[in-house]
Amino acid sequence: MNFLIQRSDLRDLYEKVAANQRISDADALRLFETRDLNALGAIADLVCQRKNANRASYIINRYINYSNYCILSCQFCAFSKKKRDADGFQFTVEEIVQKAREALALGITELHIVGGLHPSLPFSYYTDMLRALKNLDARLQLKCFTAIEILHLAWMAKKSVRETLVELKEAGLESLTGGGAEIFRKEIRSQIAKGKESAEEYLDVHRTWHQLGGRSTCTMLFGHVESLADRVNHLSYLRNLQDETRGFVGFVPLPYQPENNRIAVENPPTGFDSLRTIAVSRIYLDNFDHITAYWVGLGLKLAQVALSYGADDIHGTIIEENIFRMAGTKAPQLQTETEMVKAIREAGRTPVQRNTFYEPIKVWESLQTATEAESPTSKSKILEDNLATA
Numbered sequence: 150m151n152f153l154i155q156r157s158d159l160r161d162l163y164e165k166v167a168a169n170q171r172i173s174d175a176d177a178l179r180l181f182e183t184r185d186l187n188a189l190g191a192i193a194d195l196v197c198q199r200k201n202a203n204r205a206s207y208i209i210n211r212y213i214n215y216s217n218y219c220i221l222s223c224q225f226c227a228f229s230k231k232k233r234d235a236d237g238f239q240f241t242v243e244e245i246v247q248k249a250r251e252a253l254a255l256g257i258t259e260l261h262i263v264g265g266l267h268p269s270l271p272f273s274y275y276t277d278m279l280r281a282l283k284n285l286d287a288r289l290q291l292k293c294f295t296a297i298e299i300l301h302l303a304w305m306a307k308k309s310v311r312e313t314l315v316e317l318k319e320a321g322l323e324s325l326t327g328g329g330a331e332i333f334r335k336e337i338r339s340q341i342a343k344g345k346e347s348a349e350e351y352l353d354v355h356r357t358w359h360q361l362g363g364r365s366t367c368t369m370l371f372g373h374v375e376s377l378a379d380r381v382n383h384l385s386y387l388r389n390l391q392d393e394t395r396g397f398v399g400f401v402p403l404p405y406q407p408e409n410n411r412i413a414v415e416n417p418p419t420g421f422d423s424l425r426t427i428a429v430s431r432i433y434l435d436n437f438d439h440i441t442a443y444w445v446g447l448g449l450k451l452a453q454v455a456l457s458y459g460a461d462d463i464h465g466t467i468i469e470e471n472i473f474r475m476a477g478t479k480a481p482q483l484q485t486e487t488e489m490v491k492a493i494r495e496a497g498r499t500p501v502q503r504n505t506f507y508e509p510i511k512v513w514e515s516l517q518t519a520t521e522a523e524s525p526t527s528k529s530k531i532l533e534d535n536l537a538t539a
């Protein structure tokens with residue numbers, strides 16, 4: 150047993166986790182409340198290494214926001230604009246395809262596309278966009294739309310959520326994003342995102358998508374006005390749905406960014422809070438294979454440390470991020486593959502380039518070499534092709 154655990158009052162929970170027993174909500178709250186971060190990290194690392202051995206992943210991707218116009222005004226959001234705002238924007242399908250073309254030349258395997266709830270774009274805009282991007286390169290994985298965008302598209306097109314998802318899937322959608330979960334408890338949700346979908350609606354969109362054979366990620370926005378018990382409550386919804394569908398490929402805890410919004414938060418997330426939240430998530434979400442330390446919100450340095458506190462992924466190159474940037478993050482707009490591989494190696498892990506579904510594309514076995522992984526959706530050929538033509 151780890152010497153950190155031997156001296157810790159978390160020893161009983163370590164033994165429970167080591168015996169593969171599921172922890173309760175009360176256990177999770179106890180873990181959240183501990184000051185013994187290193188013991189907590191040791192328990193999370195036990196779970197992480199059991200699931201992923203010594204590997205930690207990253208993805209070469211690009212974010213595209215097709216528009217920041219939104220009919221809602223969530224209190225925490227610094228991204229959304231109204232048509233009267235000078236800094237509002239929306240891209241045509243051709244402009245999005247051009248951005249994708251440029252990113253393909255950099256070797257991306259995934260496009261991550263979200264926007265606000267646009268007041269007037271027709272449903273065909275979204276299906277045309279997906280088809281055009283798939284026509285550009287069929288191997289490019291399209292991870293698009295939050296649950297509230299799906300509800301909005303369904304409402305605008307007068308379709309059911311299922312019909313909407315089926316048509317988007319036929320057009321090329323491969324994964325839903327996990328954004329918009331915020332905190333599920335109703336009282337907190339109405340303080341930070343009034344008018345947004347309920348927890349049940351968010352979960353039902355993902356449930357329906359999973360029933361259609363789709364996969365998605367999920368998130369939790371932490372460190373604003375919620376309590377630690379609210380975080381456990383949020384995680385319990387996700388664990389329950391995962392028990393039902395097994396459709397989530399990863400969980401991404403998002404630290405709240407306090408600038409440029411209307412919520413007064415005295416104590417935004419610290420490094421301690423971010424690491425304990427990642428660690429508790431890793432231990433509690435025993436039916437999730439992957440926990441991502443989102444470097445845009447954490448900074449790459451803390452994301453790197455999080456690899457010893459339960460995270461096995463540091464997300465992607467991203468290239469252009471607007472939502473956290475407008476909310477005040479000081480993190481840069483992109484990371485290179487070299488920087489991410491270096492960060493993972495320094496943390497003592499084997500770097501793995503992954504695809505949208507966390508499947509390996511490239512494994513960096515030694516300091517010099519990377520090995521192509523046996524993956525049915527291996528995309529590293531995109532990089533080769535584009536290096537040849539760039």
Ligand code: SF4
Pocket residue numbers: 219220221222223226227228229264265266297342345
């Ligand atoms: S969080 Fe999403 S739904 Fe809410 S205002 Fe911002 S863009 Fe709109």
